[in-house]
Amino acid sequence: MRMVSRLVRSLNRTEALVGVWRQGLAVLPRLVWNPWAQVILPPRPPKVLGLQVVFRGNTPSLWLSMSIVTVQLGQCGNQIGFEVFDALLSDSHSSQGLCSMRENEAYQASCKERFFSEEENGVPIARAVLVDMEPKVINQTLSKAAQSGQWKYGQHACFCQKQGSGNNWAYGYSVHGPRHEESIMNIIRKEVEKCDSFSGFFIIMSMAGGTGSGLGAFVTQNLEDQYSNSLKMNQIIWPYGTGEVIVQNYNSILTLSHLYRSSDALLLHENDAIHKICAKLMNIKQISFSDINQVLAHQLGSVFQPTYSAESSFHYRRNPLGIDRHVRPPLSGLPPLSKMSLNKDLHFNTSIANLVILRGKDVQSADVEGFKDPALYTSWLKPVNAFNVWKTQRAFSKYEKSAVLVSNSQFLVKPLDMIVGKAWNMFASKAYIHQYTKFGIEEEDFLDSFTSLEQVVASYCNL
Amino acid sequence: MTQSVVVQVGQCGNQIGCCFWDLALREHAAVNQKGIYDEAISSFFRNVDTRVVGDGGSISKGKICSLKARAVLIDMEEGVVNEILQGPLRDVFDTKQLITDISGSGNNWAVGHKVFGSLYQDQILEKFRKSAEHCDCLQCFFIIHSMGGGTGSGLGTFLLKVLEDEFPEVYRFVTSIYPSGEDDVITSPYNSILAMKELNEHADCVLPIDNQSLFDIISKIDLMVNSGKLGTTVKPKSLVTSSSGALKKRHKKPFDAMNNIVANLLLNLTSSARFEGSLNMDLNEISMNLVPFPQLHYLVSSLTPLYTLTDVNIPPRRLKPSLQFVSWNQEGWKTSLCSVPPVGHSHSLLALANNTCVKPTFMELKERFMRLYKKKAHLHHYLQVEGMEESCFTEAVSSLSALIQEYDQLDATKNMPVQDLPRLSIAM
Numbered sequence: 005m006r007m008v009s010r011l012v013r014s015l016n017r018t019e020a021l022v023g024v025w026r027q028g029l030a031v032l033p034r035l036v037w038n039p040w041a042q043v044i045l046p047p048r049p050p051k052v053l054g055l056q057v058v059f060r061g062n063t064p065s066l067w068l069s070m071s072i073v074t075v076q077l078g079q080c081g082n083q084i085g086f087e088v089f090d091a092l093l094s095d096s097h098s099s100q101g102l103c104s105m106r107e108n109e110a111y112q113a114s115c116k117e118r119f120f121s122e123e124e125n126g127v128p129i130a131r132a133v134l135v136d137m138e139p140k141v142i143n144q145t146l147s148k149a150a151q152s153g154q155w156k157y158g159q160h161a162c163f164c165q166k167q168g169s170g171n172n173w174a175y176g177y178s179v180h181g182p183r184h185e186e187s188i189m190n191i192i193r194k195e196v197e198k199c200d201s202f203s204g205f206f207i208i209m210s211m212a213g214g215t216g217s218g219l220g221a222f223v224t225q226n227l228e229d230q231y232s233n234s235l236k237m238n239q240i241i242w243p244y245g246t247g248e249v250i251v252q253n254y255n256s257i258l259t260l261s262h263l264y265r266s267s268d269a270l271l272l273h274e275n276d277a278i279h280k281i282c283a284k285l286m287n288i289k290q291i292s293f294s295d296i297n298q299v300l301a302h303q304l305g306s307v308f309q310p311t312y313s314a315e316s317s318f319h320y321r322r323n324p325l326g327i328d329r330h331v332r333p334p335l336s337g338l339p340p341l342s343k344m345s346l347n348k349d350l351h352f353n354t355s356i357a358n359l360v361i362l363r364g365k366d367v368q369s370a371d372v373e374g375f376k377d378p379a380l381y382t383s384w385l386k387p388v389n390a391f392n393v394w395k396t397q398r399a400f401s402k403y404e405k406s407a408v409l410v411s412n413s414q415f416l417v418k419p420l421d422m423i424v425g426k427a428w429n430m431f432a433s434k435a436y437i438h439q440y441t442k443f444g445i446e447e448e449d450f451l452d453s454f455t456s457l458e459q460v461v462a463s464y465c466n467l
Numbered sequence: 468m469t470q471s472v473v474v475q476v477g478q479c480g481n482q483i484g485c486c487f488w489d490l491a492l493r494e495h496a497a498v499n500q501k502g503i504y505d506e507a508i509s510s511f512f513r514n515v516d517t518r519v520v521g522d523g524g525s526i527s528k529g530k531i532c533s534l535k536a537r538a539v540l541i542d543m544e545e546g547v548v549n550e551i552l553q554g555p556l557r558d559v560f561d562t563k564q565l566i567t568d569i570s571g572s573g574n575n576w577a578v579g580h581k582v583f584g585s586l587y588q589d590q591i592l593e594k595f596r597k598s599a600e601h602c603d604c605l606q607c608f609f610i611i612h613s614m615g616g617g618t619g620s621g622l623g624t625f626l627l628k629v630l631e632d633e634f635p636e637v638y639r640f641v642t643s644i645y646p647s648g649e650d651d652v653i654t655s656p657y658n659s660i661l662a663m664k665e666l667n668e669h670a671d672c673v674l675p676i677d678n679q680s681l682f683d684i685i686s687k688i689d690l691m692v693n694s695g696k697l698g699t700t701v702k703p704k705s706l707v708t709s710s711s712g713a714l715k716k717r718h719k720k721p722f723d724a725m726n727n728i729v730a731n732l733l734l735n736l737t738s739s740a741r742f743e744g745s746l747n748m749d750l751n752e753i754s755m756n757l758v759p760f761p762q763l764h765y766l767v768s769s770l771t772p773l774y775t776l777t778d779v780n781i782p783p784r785r786l787k788p789s790l791q792f793v794s795w796n797q798e799g800w801k802t803s804l805c806s807v808p809p810v811g812h813s814h815s816l817l818a819l820a821n822n823t824c825v826k827p828t829f830m831e832l833k834e835r836f837m838r839l840y841k842k843k844a845h846l847h848h849y850l851q852v853e854g855m856e857e858s859c860f861t862e863a864v865s866s867l868s869a870l871i872q873e874y875d876q877l878d879a880t881k882n883m884p885v886q887d888l889p890r891l892s893i894a895m
Contacts, residue, residue, distance in 0.1 A: 079746070079747060083745075138468070138469075138747075138749065139468060139506070140468070140506075140743045140747060141743075141747070144743055166468060166469055166603060166604035167469050167604050167606055167749070167751070168747075168749045168751065168752070170749060170751030170752045170754070170755045171751075171752045171755045171756060171801075172751075172755050214752075214755075245798065246798035246800070248746075248801065248802060249752075249756060249801050250756040250757070250796065250799045250800065250801045251755065251756060292745060293745040293746060293804075294745065424890070425887060425890065426797070426798075428888060428890055428891075429794070429795045429887060429888055430795045430796060432795065432888050433793075433794075433795040434760075435759035435760065435793075435795055435796060436755075436758075436759045438760070438761050439754075439755055439758070454891055455891060455893075458890065458891045458892075458893050459893050462893045
């Protein structure tokens with residue numbers, strides 16, 4: 005495995021610095037910028053992902069998997085976290101499809117090691133930490149897991165308070181954060197210590213509320229301080245355009261701008277998009293949050309379950325988290341795919357990186373050449389450096405064939421621009437600001453966030 | 468889970484409060500089949516072992532022994548409270564949580580606020596502290612009162628200041644009954660305006676309720692029930708005005724039906740905080756989302772269904788209001804989903820709106836006030852109370868005028884086109 009790091013300066017001499025690291029088997033382009041001065045930031049040292057693991061030969065049974073600790077924050081984070089673990093485990097238990105039994109066993113072992121730790125009576129315990137500022141959702145989540153009989157959460161893996169954050173980002177970040185920092189970080193540390201080889205964090209949160217967003221930003225910052233060498237990936241739920249929380253745009257911009265500084269990858273899912281999937285593709289009549297969460301969990305499961313990478317086809321990729329920054333998986337392989345159809349429009353959203361994960365029948369012969377079209381990528385990247393494909397013959401969750409696309413591209417621009425625009429209009433009228441200044445988030449903090457995000461939008465537009 | 472304390476002040480406040488506790492017991496009885504004292508019940512009730520003398524009787528878990536309402540009952544004349552204590556709800560109230568007097572406030576805000584305020588300040592504070600001590604995590608005080616009288620209006624608003632000083636982090640939700648045009652209390656405009664100044668300054672959220680609207684709702688329901696239209700039959704238990712199944716007997720009193728509506732409103736408001744759902748909403752979220760500026764905290768409420776027809780068409784979840792919103796908050800609505808329906812219904816909807824439609828109500832109130840004030844009618848009743856001066860009146864009116872002006876400014880933007888403001892530009 006080689007580790008090559010290259011600095012690529014963008015062609016129009018922007019302040020945006022793009023570093024391309026090649027870490028073993030994953031490509032991790034990052035968009036790094038400095039909004040304040042004409043200073044070029046040096047590239048951060050490449051995250052060492054799984055390279056500490058000793059290469060123990062080719063046979064699957066000797067190979068060591070790396071573990072992910074999931075942190076579920078707020079109502080949304082906890083509800084989704086439950087569905088994700090459920091989906092992962094039920095896929096792991098599902099029939100082996102077309103692959104061999106030995107292959108299946110390696111798959112199951114890898115999945116188990118990544119996301120679960122084993123208990124004495126054989127019930128796997130999720131490697132998760134549940135955090136919420138009021139008890140109802142956590143109680144529900146714990147009991148649903150226990151009721152399934154297949155898996156459960158750890159007994160001491162929760163942190164809960166009595167009164168929520170009131171949809172107030174400032175309350176989650178400035179009040180709950182410092183107040184409960186020590187307790188929450190302790191629980192996380194205990195969970196990390198349980199891992200034989202720890203890979204990184206998967207943090208599930210929403211942007212619109214108070215706990216997931218505010219406390220989530222605070223916790224991610226702390227994780228960056230204390231575990232700077234480990235990967236942190238945040239799964240962020242982009243709220244419905246309307247009707248969830250009135251101050252959701254404020255909470256969203258504050259969350260994103262803070263996470264930009266401390267997270268390594270932001271995996272985004274829009275409630276509106278998943279709602280459309282439920283309505284149009286799945287024909288569900290009365291769509292509940294449970295439906296939405298299950299679709300989301302399915303998508304995440306098909307990203308995180310073990311796969312082989314192109315270079316090493318003998319054992320499952322060690323590191324499940326080698327995924328690009330600011331990623332949005334826009335497609336999911338819900339119906340069985342007959343071919344890889346590419347959008348024939350003239351205007352592609354320009355990508356920095358794309359990752360395709362194929363599972364099931366005929367993976368070796370699947371044609372992914374369309375993804376290597378240079379028109380998809382920005383001019384300063386060669387497709388061979390920006391595109392990756394991972395495969396496994398083991399089918400995912402009853403689907404004979406499935407595919408997932410994880411993409412770092414301009415898909416982000418429109419929704420982000422919209423949120424920033426709405427938040428800006430509201431900010432100009434100073435509405436609701438007193439609710440934030442009450443807890444220490446001042447107008448300057450808002451302005452900083454706006455600046456950061458406008459930079460992101462501009463940087464992506466310039467691809 | 469958090470707890471809330473209900474403070475009922477004056478005749479109106481106590482009568483509504485009584486309806487509220489009645490319905491709350493009915494609702495929890497329907498949901499809590501096993502008689503276990505759980506988090507939902509603990510939000511409004513304490514579990515007490517009545518055999519223990521003194522304060523130590525609280526039981527935090529296990530079977531329900533005896534439920535005591537987390538309430539403080541205040542009235543300056545004894546009639547109403549005595550009736551409550553002799554009625555079927557007598558065991559629900561803790562006799563130590565009462566403050567009563569004999570003479571009443573004579574429909575005089577000044578007497579309620581200044582005289583009884585200073586007389587009972589220490590006692591009031593002590594009762595509040597006691598009720599707060601019984602709470603694990605106190606989130607909210609619900610104050611129920613009327614604006615037109617003397618006790619509810621005067622003393623009710625006096626204790627807002629006390630609560631603000633003593634418990635600054637606890638929300639103060641005030642349910643205020645505004646007098647109708649034909650109110651029989653002549654000085655109700657004075658009382659209302661003087662009370663409004665206090666509400667402007669010391670309440671977190673106010674739910675103004677208009678007696679006239681409640682009358683209209685009752686007539687509408689009566690019409691529906693009695694008309695016997697073809698194909699429509701109303702489920703009797705489902706009337707929002709009904710108290711069937713509750714402890715009280717069939718009501719003959721005129722205000723009972725109206726009070727039930729208000730009680731239902733309060734129950735629905737707190738349902739998401741008490742019971743679980745797929746998108747919870749706590750009480751602090753109400754204030755966060757619906758109060759964009761500290762002064763504009765008046766929330767208009769609407770409740771549906773008022774009655775349930777035997778066959779019902781449940782609307783889809785993604786409601787899209789066709790209301791006119793302010794330019795900077797075009798999609799300013801928040802949804803909350805609670806899985807436990809109210810008793811007698813399969814579903815219900817409560818809408819809270821921060822809407823400039825409260826402006827006409829306030830303007831009308833101001834007009835009625837000015838008609839009396841210009842003639843200095845009945846003013847001497849107020850001025851002879853120690854601590855009252857004419858400046859109290861003028862300050863109160865200017866406070867209301869300022870509020871009306873803020874609503875005016877928002878209304879002025881109504882028909883202007885929505886313009887996106889220029890954004891920050893980034894040097895690249």
